Amino acid sequence: xxxxxxxxxxxxxxxxxxxxxxxxxxxxxLDLRQGKFPAEQNNESNHDPPKxxxxxSFKNQPxxxxxxxxxxxxxxxxxxxxxxxxxxxxxxxxxxGPSMVIAGAGSGKTRVLTYRIAHLIEKGVDxxxxxxxTFTNKAAKEMKARIAVLLGNADVRNIWMGxxxxxxxxxxxxxxxxxxxxxxxxxxxxxxxxxLIRSIVKEMNFDDKIYKPSAVASRISSAKNNLISPRAYRExxxxxxxxxxxxxxxxxxxxxxxNQRLFQSSAMDFDDLLYKTNVLLRDFPEVLVKYQHKFRYxxxxxxxxxxxxxxxxxxxxxxxxxxxxxxxxxxxxxxGFRGANIQNILNFKKDYPDYSLFKLEQNYRSTKNIxxxxxxxxxxxxxxxxxxxxxxxxxxxxxKVNRSLSDNDEGLFVANDIFKEIGISGASNKSFAxxxxxxxxxxxxxxxxxxxxxxxxxxxxxxxYQRKEIKDLLAYFRLAANPKDEESLKRVINxxxxxxGKTTLEKVTILASERGVxxxxxxxxxxxxxxxxxGAKLKLQxxxxxxxxxGAQIDSAEAFTLAEDIAKSSxxxxxxxxxxxxxxxxxxxxVQELLNGIKEFTDKGPEAEEGKKPNLSDFLIDVxxxxxxDQTDDDDNKVGLMTIHASKGLEFPxxxxxxxxxxxxxxxxxxxxxxxxxxxRRLFYVALTRAxxxxxxxYAISRYRYGQLNQSEPSRFIDEIDPEYLDLPxxxxxxxxxxxxxxxxxxxxxxxxxxxxxxQRNSPPESAAPPANMKRVSQVALAGSGGSTGIxxxxxxxxxxxxxxxxxxxxxxxxxxxxxxFFPSVGQKQLLLKxxxxxxxxx
DNA sequence: TTAGTTCGGGTTTTT
DNA sequence: CCCGAACTAA
Numbered sequence: 001x002x003x004x005x006x007x008x009x010x011x012x013x014x015x016x017x018x019x020x021x022x023x024x025x026x027x028x029x030l031d032l033r034q035g036k037f038p039a040e041q042n043n044e045s046n047h048d049p050p051k052x053x054x055x056x057s058f059k060n061q062p063x064x065x066x067x068x069x070x071x072x073x074x075x076x077x078x079x080x081x082x083x084x085x086x087x088x089x090x091x092x093x094x095x096x097g098p099s100m101v102i103a104g105a106g107s108g109k110t111r112v113l114t115y116r117i118a119h120l121i122e123k124g125v126d127x128x129x130x131x132x133x134t135f136t137n138k139a140a141k142e143m144k145a146r147i148a149v150l151l152g153n154a155d156v157r158n159i160w161m162g163x164x165x166x167x168x169x170x171x172x173x174x175x176x177x178x179x180x181x182x183x184x185x186x187x188x189x190x191x192x193x194x195x196l197i198r199s200i201v202k203e204m205n206f207d208d209k210i211y212k213p214s215a216v217a218s219r220i221s222s223a224k225n226n227l228i229s230p231r232a233y234r235e236x237x238x239x240x241x242x243x244x245x246x247x248x249x250x251x252x253x254x255x256x257x258x259n260q261r262l263f264q265s266s267a268m269d270f271d272d273l274l275y276k277t278n279v280l281l282r283d284f285p286e287v288l289v290k291y292q293h294k295f296r297y298x299x300x301x302x303x304x305x306x307x308x309x310x311x312x313x314x315x316x317x318x319x320x321x322x323x324x325x326x327x328x329x330x331x332x333x334x335x336g337f338r339g340a341n342i343q344n345i346l347n348f349k350k351d352y353p354d355y356s357l358f359k360l361e362q363n364y365r366s367t368k369n370i371x372x373x374x375x376x377x378x379x380x381x382x383x384x385x386x387x388x389x390x391x392x393x394x395x396x397x398x399x400k401v402n403r404s405l406s407d408n409d410e411g412l413f414v415a416n417d418i419f420k421e422i423g424i425s426g427a428s429n430k431s432f433a434x435x436x437x438x439x440x441x442x443x444x445x446x447x448x449x450x451x452x453x454x455x456x457x458x459x460x461x462x463x464x465y466q467r468k469e470i471k472d473l474l475a476y477f478r479l480a481a482n483p484k485d486e487e488s489l490k491r492v493i494n495x496x497x498x499x500x501g502k503t504t505l506e507k508v509t510i511l512a513s514e515r516g517v518x519x520x521x522x523x524x525x526x527x528x529x530x531x532x533x534x535g536a537k538l539k540l541q542x543x544x545x546x547x548x549x550x551g552a553q554i555d556s557a558e559a560f561t562l563a564e565d566i567a568k569s570s571x572x573x574x575x576x577x578x579x580x581x582x583x584x585x586x587x588x589x590x591v592q593e594l595l596n597g598i599k600e601f602t603d604k605g606p607e608a609e610e611g612k613k614p615n616l617s618d619f620l621i622d623v624x625x626x627x628x629x630d631q632t633d634d635d636d637n638k639v640g641l642m643t644i645h646a647s648k649g650l651e652f653p654x655x656x657x658x659x660x661x662x663x664x665x666x667x668x669x670x671x672x673x674x675x676x677x678x679x680x681r682r683l684f685y686v687a688l689t690r691a692x693x694x695x696x697x698x699y700a701i702s703r704y705r706y707g708q709l710n711q712s713e714p715s716r717f718i719d720e721i722d723p724e725y726l727d728l729p730x731x732x733x734x735x736x737x738x739x740x741x742x743x744x745x746x747x748x749x750x751x752x753x754x755x756x757x758x759x760q761r762n763s764p765p766e767s768a769a770p771p772a773n774m775k776r777v778s779q780v781a782l783a784g785s786g787g788s789t790g791i792x793x794x795x796x797x798x799x800x801x802x803x804x805x806x807x808x809x810x811x812x813x814x815x816x817x818x819x820x821x822f823f824p825s826v827g828q829k830q831l832l833l834k835x836x837x838x839x840x841x842x843x
Numbered sequence: 844t845t846a847g848t849t850c851g852g853g854t855t856t857t858t
Numbered sequence: 859c860c861c862g863a864a865c866t867a868a
Contacts, residue, residue, distance in 0.1 A: 135858090165858050190857080214853090270858050338857060438855055440859090460857085494844090501844045625858070645856045667855050683856080706853080707859035 079118050079150050084111065091358035092116040094325075095123070095297070098318070098352035100345070101327040104389035105374065105689035106365025106651065109327055113301060114143055116325065117159065118150040120297055127158035131295040131317070133310075135302040137162055137626065139649060160295070164310050165270060166625040168277040171291070172268070173621065178284050179276055184554075184617050186267040186478050186485040187624035191466070193217050193258075193269045195487055200257050203513065210247050211254065219243075220255050224271035225307040225339030227278055230256035264518045265486040274309040281316050292320035302648075303328030303348075307339035315351060322352065330385045331378050334645060334683045336675070342383065361389050363689075365651055367396025369725050370691050376722035378685045381678045398727040399688075400696045401718060407441070407659070407703040411448030414656050414698060418639060419452055421654060421694075429455055433640040433652040435687045437665040441658065442641050449639060459642035465623060469576060469587040470594055474623065476566050480550035481617045484518040493543060496575040500543065504536045520544075546570065559616045560602040563595055644687045655691035657684070660699040660715040684717045 081089050088108055091101045092115040103109035113132070121127055134140045140161040148156045160167055169187065176183040188196070197220075198213040223233055233239055234252045243251045262268060268276060281288045298318050300306065303326035306314070318324035326348060333342045348355060363371050371391045378384065402417075404410035418432050434445050434456075442458055449456045464470060472495060475488035483489070494500045511530055512522040522530065523540045530537065546569065553562050567573045576588040601619050640652065659665055666680035688695055699714045718726075 163858070209852095273858085335857075337855080440854070497845070499844070503844080643856065664855090669855060679856095704859080 079115070079122050081115060081119065084108070084115060085362060087358055087360050087362075088112045088115070091325075091360070092119055094356055094358070095120055096323055098322050098324045098348075098355040099326075099358065100303075100348050100355055101325065101358045101360060102345075102385060102387060103327055103329050103360040104363060104387060105329065105332065105685070106363040106371075106391075107360035107389070108362075108364055109301075109329075109360060110139075110143065110146075110649075112360065113299060113327060114146045114150060117143075117299065118147050121147070121151060121156075125297060127155050128160075129294060129296040130159045130161075130299070131167070131297070132159060132161040132299040133164050133167060133301065133314070134161060135163065135305065135649065137166060139301070163625065164306075164313070165273050166621070168313070169273050169621050169625060172273065172276055172280065175280055175284075175287055178287065179280055180263075181268070181276075182266050182482065184266075184481045186265065186482045186488065187273070187621065188262070188267050188269040188487060189624065190217065190270070191471075192267075192487040193220075195490075196261055197254060197258055199509075200254055200261065203509070204250070204253065204257070206250060206254070211251070216248070216251060216254055219248075219251060220258060221269075221271050222339060223255065224269075224275045225309050227275060227309055227312065230259060261486065264484065264516070266482050266484045266518075267486070271309070274307075274313065277313055278309060278316075281313065288316060289320075291317055296321050297323045298325070300324070300326045301328075302332075304330050304333035304342055304345050305335040305340040306344050307341055308344075309339070311341065311344045324352070330383075331381075331387075331682055332648070332686050332689075334648065334679060334686055336679045345385070359387055361387055363389050363391040364393070365692050366391060366689060367393050367693060369396045369398055370688060370695055373399055373695075373721050373725035374685055374688045376725065377681065377688070377717060377720050380720050381681055383675070383678055397694050398725055399721070400694070400727045401729060402696060402698040403714070403729050404698060404700040405702065406709070407444040407700050408447070410658055410698050410700040411444035411446075412451075414445060414658060414696075415448035415452050415454060417656070417696065418449075418454060418654070427653060429637045429639050431653040432656070433642065433647065433650070433654070433690060434656045434658060435642060435644045435647050435690065436658050437644060437667060437683075438659075439643055441664075445641055445658065455636075455638040456641055457636070457638040459640060460646040464590070464593075465626065467587075467590055469572075469591055473563075473567060473570075473572055473591055473594060474620070476550065476570050476572065477563065477616055477620055479547050480554050480562070480566060481620055483520040483544075483547050483551060486519050489519050492570070492572075496571040498543065498571075499539050500536065504532050504540070507532050554616055557615065558602055559614050559619050560595070560599045562616050563598045563619075567591065567595065644683050647690050648686055651690055651692055653691075653693045654696075655687070655694070656696045656698060657687045658698045659703070660697050660718055661703065661712040662715055664703070664712065665715055665717070681717065681720075 081092060084092060085108075088111060091099065091112050095116070101109070101112060103112070117130060117132060120130060132140070132143070134143065140163070144156045144159065144161055147159075162170075172179075172181070172185075173183045176185060194213040194217050197216050198208065201208050201211045201213065201216065223230075223239075228236070228239070230252055233255060240249070240252065243249055262272065281291070295317055298314065300314055305328070314324065314326075326345075328345055330342050330345050333340060336342075366374075368391055371389060371393075375389060402410075402413055404413050414434060421427055421432075422429070436442065436445070439460065446456065446458070465474070472492060475485075475491040478485050478488040479492065490505070493505065507530060508519055508522050511526060512519050515522065515526060517526065524544055527537060527540060530540075532540075550562070550566050550569075553565070557565075573588075573591065576584065576591055579585075579587065598616075598619055601622065602614050640650075644657075662668075663671075665684070666677055670676040670680045697718060699712070699718070701712060702709050703712050704710070
């Protein structure tokens, strides 16, 4: 993504509603104390900082903490900072002025944060004046609970603690009218955003193969995260050049239209929650001042994962009191792909020259072997703050490395290993975690665990709230709160079927865009002008009447009562109940579960805690911003399955990192640039440092992808760990010996490849052609492996559907070889060999 | 207009 | 392989 830099000019165009460029310039030059962001600052922090900054910034500090005796604190009611080590304590006690805490993995970061906040409150700071930004809502919840324990129950619920998105969504709701939004605006999730982009691309008659919604969406998201308005975007030759280069010169028009449609729909996407907060704080000094006074103490956790937009919000809010404490670890920055900017850590020093720096380097979590192995791999990164993470814990086991023949074998190995470990050490299920790079890898693990009856739980994945039936019901809720919500309207206007079909909707789309109004206004105010037959109009009226009746109750009715009413009166519940298939049953149950969730929220959600009566809009904000890690009920004793991203901040005695293969982890998409490869390496570092006692690394030499078996080779990350800490399987150093000879005995083990050849595709040499005795699976495997398929012109082949045929020609480079094949049954076909399942019949 | 079916495209990671 | 989108038959 080329949108990482922001220049002054771009920031000047920050507001989409900005009236006048000149006056904005003036505003930005105002005193920093007023929360303005000095222009030169902006340049400095974002234009190619010299790389040397990355290394020299911090001197090593001696391990003072080693000499501090460890005390166990039993007292509950009194806060006792003696239970912290010297560095932790210093960080917790330093309450006034800017400070940064660089916290190595497992160094008790959360502890410092909780003690710090508890300490503040004990000193007499009103919880209302503390803003604490966390990475997940769950982290916030847990931290509040811990603070409550430390303080013996002060009013911790009054602390503003939560994710950036949820905190600022709350603030935006309060201040919405200032930026011309209603307070019940909708929040579009990424699916909604993409769907809206898809419609716009279609309406503009652009080719959606070129303007792919996901690509366009990520481009727009990058722009927003860097506070680049459509206008600034258009005026930036560099960005426009990139779009032109990629064949999407009109992308900016989609961006502009997208924003317009969001506005018409009274909706904000995730990025808008931060963007609009910036607009609010920039254009309404009185609002800024209000929150500057309110939030006298600001803490930011996981600071390494903040993006420019978040950085600027924090900077503005903290400008008055400068009681800002940021906590992070550059080595654990893994969200670069969504705009997170490590530079925020590195620039802290420039923004607050008199800041205090604390480094937490003692790891309390893991064994020496794990810590050292993690250190050895992260040292391969160039971009990092030098620090020395160490532990006084026991040596522990070396990291076990396992090789499997396939992804399914890998699953079986992991499941069996867990089973064995439970047998030996009596560990509980929940002390195990299986971490993977992509969600799709969970499947083999699940199957294997199920086979031997080990209970497991998946974190994230296709989250509950992404399911169709749930999104449908939520769309009705959203519509009740905000009928202008276009995406929700489109989703449910004809579900359950009520005779409002494609033709009608097309007419609505056209009229809406002619008038420049929302769909809702089109089917209410402009209904008479809509050129559809009387029957359709009647149906539309019925629909709007229903939505209105839901909407009428939104503020008065209790969330649960209304939710249930909507589920019934919309016909959705009936529709789902009618479906007696197993899937239908589960959909019905899911909806019930959602309703239960609302019940729970009504009884003990944040609003209920504050003594207010929670309504459905409150629930919607809450639910829109839930993270995958926020799922509740984690007391149950189950093995955890999750992506590494989702594992951030968690810890487990036994950790399995699976799928350590080139092109999977590191992902092939990251191989292009060093910075991206380094992010993958940090991701691996995060994975490894989740482990307390034992870490097991596994890879498979073949794996299903797109339903086809592919060859794979071990990840470079295994190579990069100092072998001193590894317990390698005997055959790893020379893979594909005896046992695997049936795969062709290829010499392309990973040791034949120089360790750092990032951009190179890992393809087996041509000699990897299958031996004659090869079974079909292996044939298919090679076909998809990215290497030569062994299929040559003249060969007789068989295709699953087309039957026998003759290869006429092969063109293109592996892995995108295209074959022209003549099938007597269907004629000549062009087939991509990596997808087509071709069997060689004879040479 | 709807339901049922084929087709085609896609894989990081997530607020 | 699995999803959603487009196509097609009623």
